[in-house]
Amino acid sequence: MGDATSALEQKWAQEEEGKTPLQKAYENVGKKKTDGKKLNPEKITPALLEQLPEPTGWRILILPYRGKGRTDGGIYLTEKTMERQQISTVLGYVLKTGNLAYSDEDKFPTGPWCKSGDWVLFGRYAGSRFEIEGGEVKILNDDEIIAKISNPEAILHNY
Secondary structure (H helix, E strand, C coil), rough: HHHHHHHHHHHHHHHHHHHHHHHHCCCCCCCCCCCCEEEHHHHHHHHHHHHHHCCCCCCCEECCCCCCEEEECCEEEEEEHHHHHHHHCCCEEEEEEEECCCCCCCCCCCCCCCCCEEEEEECCCCEEEECCCEEEEEEEEEHEEEEEEHHHHHHCCCC
């Protein structure tokens, strides 16, 4: 039994080593590997942020929310379905802001609407999306943020 356990642990360690830094920022929701994953902002390292594009001007770099890999009824979602959900989401995590974001005092008299590390809502067709190794990110203009929220799980994600 001990050999089988160590072989399994070695396999898991190899799988973990093969993940991109962005994939490592996601953690399992439940105890089983198939329970799905959610973004753990604490696992977004400075090294990962350095690899991501730097938004210019008034733009904001967003990591779209990726929901759990399982429905409330217990049905497991395919990776393709998860990708479609991530593309169509209106919720994301602010990774970086450009140097001019929220600097227009006439447009933003109360100050910035969000900062790095915030969860935000944005319009469904807002911004530009592009693939990076391990996932997808969006670049939005600073005025395309609709709201700031504290808990991404509090928003219903019906697709």
